[in-house]
Amino acid sequence: MKNAFFKGHGLGNDYIALNPKDLDFKLTPKTIRAICDRHWGVGSDGILALTASRKADFGLRIYNPDGSEAEKSGNGLRIFGCYLFATKITKRRSFSVETKGGLVHIDLEVDRRGQVVGATVDMGRATFQPRALPCTIRAPELILQPIKAVGQSLRFTGVSVGNPHCVVFKDKGGKWTREDLLRMGPELENHSIFPKRTNVQLAVPTGPKSLYILIWERGAGETQASGSSSCAAASAGVRLGLIKSPVTVKAPGGTLLITVDAQYNLTMKGPVAEVYQGQLHPAFLTPAK
Template identity: 75%
Template structure:
């Protein structure tokens, strides 16, 4: 199908999957913004593009709705895996995917209808080193480092899980509000400490093996859920001794389960849903710039 798409979501974090070989146009930043626009386009938290890979079974490029490129996305990987299975591009239940943020292994969980209703993803290893994000602070690890945003003096833990994250915790029993996310998120995303910008999680421990997070994604803004954010926040919570693994990460969109190994290798398991398949209309494609 020319200019075809597959739409799916992971806990409300929605992506459009496309095969560039089936498009009559190139996925430039401007065209990506047009497709992802929720009023004038198809609407999406990003675009997942199937690309060739010499290192894995499949290659994946991940584009944010502002046209920039992301290294890795946990929800995006689950959606991409369901797309591969649902469209017959693979009959395997386990395969590898190459992203800009590293190679990942995915195992599908097939329901009684034959759908890949959930997936387990080996997300790689978390690191707290400044060079991995990058971050301009001259410290060995980004553990509870000071940062100022929106007139507030805060402490953050910086984590890379193949893409950058800034995690800020409140104490157990306290809460984060959406208003705080909308105030702090864009400031922290574009903070001078992070020359390539960063994803942001406002987190609080809610049990011995459980945390709750609000999410501001680099290039996308507020999202209902995020797999890589869940991995980053879970690894930071374990590193700070706030919780023990495996960690249940609760978000406005739902819950993911994150296993954090002793070396901070991360395994994510969660649901994934297909929403629609279709094709962009020729008249819409002509409006893309």
Template identity: 70%
Template structure:
């Protein structure tokens, strides 16, 4: 379908899926920003673009709403997998996807209507190596490292799950506020020690195998849920001995289950929903072309 889109969400974190081969315009940073704008475009937390690959069954590029590119997205992968099944691009319930953050394996779980209502995604292996994020600190692992942001002295654990994460944990019994997130999120995302910026999670253990997190996504800002953020926070909390696997990660949008293996390989399971399918209007396309490069 020319200039078509598929809209889905994972726990309120919404993405548009598009096929660049079916678009009459290019997915440039300018066009992505316009499409994702919630007042002047369709509105979205990002765009998922299906691309050719020889390494897996399907290839995926993930674009943030500011036009930058993400390496991996757990919610995005679940939405992409539902798109593939719902649009008939595959009848399989198990397949692989090639992302900039590595290869992942996905298993779909169909409901009584035959819809992929949830998915299990093997997200790869977490690492706390500074070079993997990257982070400029010269330490063996980024565990409880001191950092100053927004006038506050904190300690963070840095995790890469194919994309970079800065996890700031409070002790059990304490809490984070949205005001904390709005102040610390952008300050940590753009901190000088993260040369490619970072995703941010403000986390607190709420049980022996449970976390609550608030999320600030690189290039997107505050989000209701995030699969890769859940994986990062669970990995950090397990590594620090604060929770045990499998970890239920609760967020404002809902909960995901994250299994953290002994070698820190990660498996994420959670729901996914389709919202709409449609096409961009002729007038909107003219507007995109008129603003090309701006």
């Protein structure tokens, strides 16, 4: 079907998946913004574009709703796996995917009706080195580094899980509010020490193996959940000795289980759901081209 697309969500973090070969237009920043617009388009937190790969079973390019490109997305990868299976691009329940943030492996959970309801994703290894994000701070690792935002002096832990993250913890028993996220998120995302911008997590330990996070995504803003953000917050919490693995990470959209091993290799497990499949109308596409 020409201009076909698939929409799914992982804990409220929604993506459109498609094959650019099915489109009669090019995916440009302009068309991406038009499709992702929640009032004038389909509406989503980004686009997952199927590509060829020489290193994996499938290739994936991930676009933010502002038209920029992301290296990796945990929720996006679960949705992408669901898309491949639901649209019969593959009948396999286990396969590899190449992203700009590295190779990952996906294992799908399929129910009795043959529908994908969850996925476990090998998300690669977390690193705290400045050059991996990148970050201009000169230090062996970005552990509790000072940063100023909205007139406050904070300390952040910088993590790359294939894409960049700035994790700011409150002490156990403390609380971050949505107002904190809306004030601090944009400034931290665009802080001068992050040349390629960054994702932001405001995190609070809630138990020996659990966290609560609020999420501000680079190029998307506030999101209800994020797999890579959950991985970053979990690995930062383990590195700081605040929690132990496996870590239950709760966000406004729901909960993911993150396993962090001794070398900071990460595995993410969580639900995924198909929303619908459709076709972009020519009348919509004409002004967007």
